[in-house]
Amino acid sequence: MGKQYDHISEKHIDFIIRQQLFFVATGMSEGRINVSPKGLDSLRIINPNQVVWLNLTGSGNETATHLRDDGRMTLMFCALEGEPKILRLYGQATSYLEGSEIWDAHIGRFPLLPGARQIILMDVDLVASSCGFGVPLFEYAGQRDALVEWAERKGDKGLREFREKRNKVSVDGKPTDLA
Secondary structure (H helix, E strand, C coil): CCEEECCCCHHHHHHHHHCCCEEEEECCCCCCCEEEEECCCCEEEEECCEEEEEEECCCCCHHHHHHHHCCEEEEEEECCCCCCCEEEEEEEEEEEECCCHHHHHHHHHCCCCCCEEEEEEEEEEEEEEECCCCCCCCCCCCCCCHHHHHHHHHHHHHHHHHHHHHCCECCCCCECCCC
């Protein structure tokens, strides 16, 4: 039976920090819904109703576009080992670029990850848990190095050029916060 909460409890925090993978879902009133898997050491819980996520450069930038539209975001964590459980954080989020006060206030919470593109600050208004009985079991083998290695090879200049070419509009042709 699913349960709902108005904040992230200590029990939820313990579950979240054990997960090596989470999913980010965003959408606009029209257009495509985006769901992206995330890993690395890119999420921090600030307080019982706020999380911050370090978004890295990737092939698209749907999250930023969707957050500009209405700010709705859902984070989902599911146990791939141990007790079956799914936990979702629902709320409003905003994307902040390097040089902003929010970026400066939170970037130190994360390890230095090449390709860091945005800080996403989310105000959580609902936490929901469910059973996760249908989620398969997997053994964690480690984080992939491919994204970090790709960003290191690109370097700062190459990443700026890549973002200019590939991250300024969404798949639906809408501007991101990099536009």
